[in-house]
Amino acid sequence: MNIAMLSPVAWRTPPRHYGPWENVASLLTEGLVSRGHDVTLFATADSITSGRLHAVCPSGYEENRSLIPKVWECLHISELFENADTYDIIHNHFDFLPLTYTSMTTTPVVTTIHGFSSPGILPVYKKYNGKGFYVSISNADRSPELDYINTIHHGIDLQQFDFQPTPKDSLLFFGRIHQDKGTREALEIARVCGKKLILAGIIQDQAYYDRYVAPYVDNDKVVYVGSVGPVERNRLLGNALALLHPIRFDEPFGLSVIEAMACGTPVIAFDRGSMPELIENGTNGFLVDHVAEAVERVAQIKTIDRAGCRQHAERHFSVDSMIDAYLQVYETILTDRQP
Structure with missing residues (x-):
């Protein structure tokens, strides 16, 4: 099968640290190539792939601020x-903008909808509904106004995540520093529990960070380590007693949740969006409704079997299972197109 994989150009593919959409595009590309498929990755020129790389954008515009995003996105x-x-x-994997180009070709276009940044983008998806093929990344993130060919949960390369049976006594927040991700709530949970909190992730809202996070970063009880690459990510996730995920929006998926599980680390998450699809309450973490309940669950976190967390990730969120599901989508589309 000859496949064109369209990755975003905000970051390199695979990303050096942050870039969840680029990460999924990379995992899928490498997995398909390893199975003998001919894959051309459309990504930044500094991207790395075992397939063919086709690039016009020199680097990620989030990594090179001299690049004008819309110019390089269009090119x-x-x-x-x-x-x-x-x-x-x-x-x-580039959201709604490529849909406006689909009339240029009869080649089927599969769009993985990695989340709706705003209800305002729905008109584009609605216009091309039925002309292409939409895949949702969780059942929770489906729009009732769109048709989908399947829901396919993200998979991860489990070999990048080492199982850690004996964690340290600190908590971890791993994600964008933004009110949607609940950084402020994670600080409150750790403070009430009296536990050290490590914060890792890009600062997406500087004003939010300055007001609600920076005053508490003392490099003792609260440590901010910035955005980290794969090696440090593996270490941080494995050493954490628990990952705190007190989201304040309906999370479309949540890669850090399954990455934590792959290291054996249970997750305490607010019960919103896709979280019930990733977390079996009381088995590989806890689903909670507010800060006070999260504090209670931190006290119970050692009742969670860390080996069971790893096994859950292996059963449900491997990169192989993701590739199998996408291949089935491709084959269904191409079979239906045959005369």
Whole structure:
């Protein structure tokens, strides 16, 4: 099968540290190549792949602020669609913008909807509903106004995550520093529990960080380590007593949740969005409704079997299971197109 994989160009593929959409595009590309498929990755020129790399954008515009995002997004997407007829399938990880190019080709376009940044983007998805094929990343993130060919949960390369049976006594927040992710609530949970909190992730809202986070970072009870790469991510997740995920929005998926489980680390998350699809309450973590309940669950965290957390990730969120599901989608589409 000849596949074009369209990755975003905000970050390198795979990302050096942050870049969840680029990460999924990379895992899928490498897995498909390893199974003998011909995959062309459309990504930044500094991207790394065992497939073919097709690039016009020199680097991620979040990593090189001299690049104007819209200019390079247009050049990047148009480059694929001007060559679209050479592929059997186009797999779009670039949100809604590439849909506006789909009339340029008869090649089927699969779009993984990695989440809705705003209800305001729905008109584009609605216009092209039925003309392409939409995949949701959780059942919770489906719009009733759209049709989907499948829900496929993200998978991770389990070999990148070492099982750690004996953690330290600190808690971890791993994600964007933003009110949606509940950084402020994680600080409150750790403070009431009297436990050290390590914060890791990009600062997406500087004003929020300055007001609600920075005053508490003392490099003792609260440590901010910034955005980290794969090696440090593995260490932080494995050493944590628990991952705190007190989200204040309906999380479409939550890669850090399954990455923590892969290290054996249970997750305490607010019960919103996709969390019930990832966490079996009381088995590999706890689903809670507010800070006070999260504090209670921290006290009970040692009742969770860390080996069971790892096994849950292996059973449900491996990269192989994700690839199997996408291949089934591709094959269904191509079979239905045959005369």
